[in-house]
Structure formats: C-alpha cells, structure tokens
Amino acid sequence: ALALVEEKICDQRQGLLRVNPAVIDEYLHPILDKTDAGEPIAKGLPASPGSAVGHAVFFAEQAVELAAQGIKTILIRNETTPEDIDGLKVAEGIITAHGGMTSHAAVVARGMGKCCVVGVGAIRIDYLINEMTVGEHQVQRMDWISMDGASGEIYAAELPQTQPELEGGIATVLEWADEVRRLGVYANADTAEDARHALEQGAGGIGLCRTEHMFFEIDRIPLFRKMILALDEIGRAAALAELLPLQRKDFMEIFRVMEDRPVTIRLLDPPLNEYLPKSIRSQTRMARAMGIPVETIIQRTEALSESNPMMGHRGCRLAITYPEIYNMQVRAIVEAACIVKKEGVQVNPEIMVPLVSTSKELSILRKDIERMVTQVTGELGETIVFKIGTMLETPRAAVSARSIARLADFFSFGTNDLTQMSYGFSRDDVGMFLPVYLEKGILDNDPFMELDREGTGRLVKIAVKEGREANPDLKLGVCGEHGGDPQSVKFFHQVGLDYVSCSPFRIPVARLAAGQAMVESQAD
C-alpha cells in the first residue's frame, strides 16, 4: 500500500483500504517457528493471538513464584477465575481445558495482549500430582510447552519464536487513518500503566476503567471482603472508608497520565460473591487472616451464591441495595480529580453506571452521584467538569433508550453483555454448543468476536436513534470487546457512534478500521 501511494498509483485514502487489519495484528505479536515442531499434542480455540513458550504450571501461585525467579511459564487450568489474576499477569501464555472465546481466561488474556488457547477438550488435568494428560502424552509441571494463539495449537516442546519487524510503514498507514477517521478510539484501561500503554498506541481517552479489578489487588481484597462480611451499613461504611484512599490514589495516577482526555470510570459491576473464596482451603486461610470463624465466610458465600450470577445481583443493582459502595467510589473519583486539578493538570472524568435496565435506576443513582460531587467539590473548594452516563447492555435498556437518554450524558454500549442477553448465550458456557453452531453454519461468526448485526446490532441501532432523539447531546460509544474488531468497528461507524473503546493492544487495529470505515462510507 505504501509503495502504491508513493508511486502515486493510488491516493492515501485508497491505500488505506488496501491494508488488511489482520496484518496489523500479526505485526504486534511474536511468531512460533514450527519448522522442526512435529505434530501438536492438542488444539483448542484461538482465544488471543501471538505465541508463547514456557514451563507448564497448573496453579496461578506457581506462575507467580517462578516469575519472581525470572522463569517463564505457561499457566494451564481447567478454567480461570478472578482469583488467578496474579498468575495470569505473569504467565507467558494461558491454556484452559474448558470455556469459550469469551471465557474469563480468554477475555483477560486479550485485554493483556497475551497468548491464550481455551476449550482444549483433550486435556485432563490432575491438580493433585501437577500433571496433565493429553491423549497419550503426559505433561508434568516444568515441562516445556509452546503455543500458537492464532491457530490454537499446543506443542510439548520449546520452539523458537521470531519477532516480525514493526516497519515504519505501519505507523504511516495509521497516521493516514487518524487523518480521516471520525470515530474516536479509546482504550479499556484499569491502571496508570495500562493508560500509558494506551496513549503510546494512540488512544484518545479511556472508554472503560473497571474499578472492580482494583479490589482484587493484594492490599485491597481483605478490606473489600471485610465490607462484604459486614452485617450492616455501618460496618460496610467502615471497611469502605479504608478503601477510599487506595481507590483515590488509583484514580489520581490515571488522571495524571490521561490529563484532559476523557476517563470513563465504571462503578462496581461484578456480584459480591466473586470476591469471596470458594474452596474450603482458601476460606480457612481467609478466616485465619481475619480472625473470624470459617463458618461465617461459608454462610456468607452461600447466601450470596446465585443460580445465574450473570443476570443476578450485580451492576447498579448493588448500588440500589448498598448505596454506600458507589458513594465511596464517586468520592474517590471526585477527590482524585480535585487534587490532580490543584496540581495544575486538567481532568475529564466520566462516571459510568453499569447494567441499567430501567430509567428509574439511573434517576436515583444520578441524584446520588450529583449530591456526592457537590459535597466533595465543596469540601475541597474546587470545581470539576464531569459527565454521568450509563452502560447500555440489557436489551430492555436498548428499547427504552428514550427514557434513559434523558438522564444520561453518554451511553457506552456494553456489547459483551448485550450479546449474551439478546441471544440468551452465557459467555462462560457457550463452549458447549458454539463450536457445533459454527461448524453447521448456524452462526457465521462467534457473536462475541464480531457483533451480530441482525439482532444485537438492531438493538444498538434502536438505542442510538431513540437515545439521540431524546437527548441530542448524548455521547455514544462502545466498550465491549467488539470495539477492537475491524468489522464491528465499521458497523459502529455506520450507526453513528462517537467512539469505540478496546484493549490497548487492539488500538492500532481499531484506528485502521475506523479510518477505513470513513473512507468506505464516503465512497458509498
């Protein structure tokens, strides 16, 4: 494309269309050299591209221990949970026996730009003896594993890797895209480090800062658990007061990095039960650390357990029943914004309420948030400009966008959940039948990877049209994983969103796709 443009055979806009977004993706990851590899021992779903080589481990703790000694690992689990997060961070690659393209492991890995293969049905892990069986192969702890995240292939060997050269040409093409594109490209980023990475990749803001990951950090989870175990509002408020300075510090760091760019902060979303340990071993350890009977923890975990947690007590439903949680979070955001502004840095926070399904939820929570902003800015003698908006992720919210838009400064489509609820597909369980659906041609694509235009996309269109009619100033974006998928980005351009937000690793792809979408729509 570069050569054609240089030789004036086509102009920059035509040149832009000649670049396949998948090529950009490949240039960003190391490639496995399979010359002498032989046959893979197994194959799974290619959940996150790139390649990885390391020693097999079967527990997140093992990955953490070995990483501290500079040893590279591949973390292999039946499935991963939020408790494994430290192991996921340090492992070179992640393999799971269960789960689909949107299982916990897959989503976290893509967010981290880390190689991941899921749904490897042939794997049998015996955690007791730190060993897995794959057909006739036995893989023990510390054995070499190489994996290809693009093909889903797994090798029981240490294969060489090559880094494709990141040519200057790519930067040039992305500049062309930036010149023409109308869509903003934001990043999903939860930490100052993510934010810095996002800026390097060309992000114009943060479209999704997930505050829940902050509570999993080693210094916070005991406090958060104390909050969950508290018997009443006073107990919860006391535990939250201890969390406040930690959250405030997180936000201060992010604001300092992002300066005047929008930082969209989602208030707590997951069910509280996700923060409690499930195994009796972990429960006992937690009881000992907190100096309380293990029965208390078991009882609370059972009381909070749900048949379908995805459709349960989470998102803004938590804030309706436990208002003190969002109150603390909003205070942390506003205090951080005021402090950083006093330092001379412009700030641009956007506060996002998740999982709204009725306008009255947002009406109540918006009032709570505004009250807290007024109170804190008054205390600190500072003024800040901010937005309050909502994630649009339930079908009901989409078809009642008119009434919700009157109360929102922005909508951010949470297309992961919107896809789940429009199909009635649980992303954690879809591995049971999705491969057959793709094979039989019932679905052309995994709808969690590329947005389904006929169904989920129709709901997005209804919400965009009716939301804008009710509130012409409404800012519209998307923060589901589709924000980093080229075909989906083109759809979001067509329906008139203002921005897409995706993992920092997907930003170059999104910039290119947004540029191409603009050129294509002008050619029509």
Next chain:
Amino acid sequence: ALALVEEKICDQRQGLLRVNPAVIDEYLHPILDKTDAGEPIAKGLPASPGSAVGHAVFFAEQAVELAAQGIKTILIRNETTPEDIDGLKVAEGIITAHGGMTSHAAVVARGMGKCCVVGVGAIRIDYLINEMTVGEHQVQRMDWISMDGASGEIYAAELPQTQPELEGGIATVLEWADEVRRLGVYANADTAEDARHALEQGAGGIGLCRTEHMFFEIDRIPLFRKMILALDEIGRAAALAELLPLQRKDFMEIFRVMEDRPVTIRLLDPPLNEYLPKSIRSQTRMARAMGIPVETIIQRTEALSESNPMMGHRGCRLAITYPEIYNMQVRAIVEAACIVKKEGVQVNPEIMVPLVSTSKELSILRKDIERMVTQVTGELGETIVFKIGTMLETPRAAVSARSIARLADFFSFGTNDLTQMSYGFSRDDVGMFLPVYLEKGILDNDPFMELDREGTGRLVKIAVKEGREANPDLKLGVCGEHGGDPQSVKFFHQVGLDYVSCSPFRIPVARLAAGQAMVESQAD
C-alpha cells in the same frame, strides 16, 4: 354485576367490566379463618394464592410417605428443585426460605394451583434434626402449620379453613366473557389429568405441554439418565428407544382428552444437568441402581455444570448438538397422533421448538421434524395435520422475527424467559434485589407477574408486527405465566395475539380478562 344486568340497568358488556378478576381468583381457593389465630410467626412473598393447613415436613420424600397414609403436609425447604416434584405434588402447601415470586417453588405451585409462600427470610432450617427456627419459635417435623398464600402469612397452628361458595353467577359472567372475547384461552398442561382439568375450566386447547416433566417420572428418570450418561449417539439412541413408548402413551392420553383442539407440545427445554442428582448421597444411590461407578456420574455432572444454566446448553441448542432427542420426541408425538386418529378421534398437534435465537436453528430443526413426520406417517399409513412453530423467548428472536416467521406456523411468546433476558434478571436470583426495587418504586410491579410494557412488551410488539408482515398466516400466542395475569392479558389482546395460555387454575381469570379487553377495546 349480575343484579345490575338482570335489572337491565346495564347490558352484559358493561356488566362484564364491573367484575374484578381478582374476585374470580378468590372464589377458587379456600380461605383461612384467622379469628383465633393470633400473630403469624413469619411472613414471606405470597407466591400462589389460597390457604393450606398441614404437618410440617422438610423433605419431599417425607411429604410423599405421609400422603400415602392420608396425612396432609406443608413442605418447607430453603428452596425446591425439580427433584422435589413428587413432594410438591402431594403437599397441601409449600414454603421456602429463599427465592422470589418466580422461583422454582413459586412457578410450580402456581401451575398446580397450590398455596405457596416463598422468600421467608426469617426461617432457618436445620435439615439434620428436621427442625426450623423462626425468630423465637421452633417448629419440628409434624408440627401443625397454617399458611395464607394471599398475604404470605404463616402460623404455627391448625387453623380452620372455609370454602367460598362458587356461585352460579361466576359461570354466567364467564359465559358473557366467552361470547365477546376474541383471544383464545388455552392451558399449560403436561398430563391427561391436567388436560381434563383445563377443559373443565373452559380451555380451548393446550398452549404449552412441557415434555421435560414427563422425564422426571419415577419410571422414566433412570432411562433418561442412561441417555445422558451414554458416551455416543448409539448409546443415547438405545436409551431413547426405551423412552419412546412411554412418551407415546403420554401423548396418546392427552390427544384422546383434547380431541380436535390444538395441543402445543414443547420439545425438551431444560439443560441435561437438571436430570442428574447433585448430592453425593443421591449420586451414590443412582450409581448403585445403574451398576456403574459413582465417579462416572460425578464426572458427567461436573462436565455438564454451567455458570449460567439459564443461558446455557438448553432448548433447541440441545437438539442441534444431540438431534436424536428431538427425533425421538417427534416420533412419539406423530405415532401417538396416528394411533389416536385410527381410533376415530381427531387430533391437532402443534410442535414447538424452544429457545430459538436465529432463523437457521429453526430451519435445520424444521427440516428434521418434517422428515420424521413424513417417515412415521408413511410407516403407519396415516396422514395428520400439524403445525411447527417456535417459542419466542430471546430478545434476538424478537428483533429478527421477520426471518424466523418465514419458517414458523406459529410463535408462542415465552414471556418468562423474555422478561429474564430483556432485563437481565435471573428469576431464581431476583429475590436478592427485587423487593428493594418494588419498595423504592423503581419497578411498579414484579415484571414476572405483570408484563413490562415499555421493554419486554416493546419486543413482543416488534415481533408481532414483523412476524405477521413476513407470514400473514402466523398464529400468535403466549405461554408464559403472564397468560394468566389480567393486565397482561389485556395487553396481549391489544397487540393482536390469537390466544393466551396459562395454568388451568388461572383459566377463569384469563377468560374474564380476555372478554373485558374486547369490550374495552371496542369502547375506545
């Protein structure tokens, strides 16, 4: 109302509007005489009206044993599961500590017209010693319990009950309603006994025959479990072949009762895991009965367990992955229809595919069903008239009704699931926050009791309009519990459905509401 009409002060149509549907409901259940009752020991959610008096039991098996001796029981559980079905059938009333208005206990009880109180948070059951604690009260096995399903009150005493007189006037009013109503009123009925009851109540057909309950019967569940545990299609087909004559007999009995009236049979809907025992005690018993290692059962149960079973591997997704299940069921339906027709009885089967979210699912399954009908009618030298349709219960199906309608003879809105997925509310877990939502006025009604018009209702309207445009002959009905709710019935009349289907116990209420809806719409 009768008096006014007799005295010619108003005509029948005006008289009809003067009858409150709630009054009909009350006339159909016995009332608790609380004159000397004192204070109730606890109060929960009034899940199914009427009253009940009996001896407290804490296990379904106890209710079954005592019923065999003619002893009346109240079954008290933390929550109920499909495994408790035999106990639910014989108990006078059902009380659960957990769960909301649409928990398993509540839904089953309403279907049976049985008194039920759920979500009684004050109850602590100790299953080991067969005792419950409610505040300062201890209730032991066999202690007397009286309960009021209209108020949710529970008494630790044997209170007298009175049966309100079923005046002839009600029959007259319902006849007026039948004369004017446009909506058909069908019943949700799973057995010939249900069907007979439905006809007595004035049902015009069966709108939902759930075949899954048939597999829980004591003579079938071992066979069905054998099918689930089979390693391949051949093993599954062998187990299903044994189930075929049992299912065929069920359908024959229902067809004989219903004659030429429509019988809408839903093919298997729940996830297979619901049929496997979860406690190690039951698993061991099952292993012994089947002569297989208990590990096999544990492994299969774990392999089939899902994070969000409501959005998992169920409904038509089972038929795509295991076609032999629906093949057996369709064969049973068609063989039964042919045999009964040969006896000289007209039959009118409608075969319903659940949980469709894309038109291609229905396209594949419709072909399978048609192939089986042709094959079986050929074998038996008989012809039958039948319909093939789908439940409309995912938001995606609603917004892509145009493409689905081209492949369907009818849509039956499954408004329970459609409500779950449009709000993202799991009906099993909604008890965690729904009471607060009602208290704070976020919701005016429990959306599982009265259909939400703004959101779920909008999806119904889209599907009705676009479905009819694509297929003008499309028959449209509803088989969620809303089919028995007067306000919802009026909505269904307004949007132009052809029929509503509800529990046989709700049929008089639905007939009245359908008549009133017609008079009201003509008055507009």
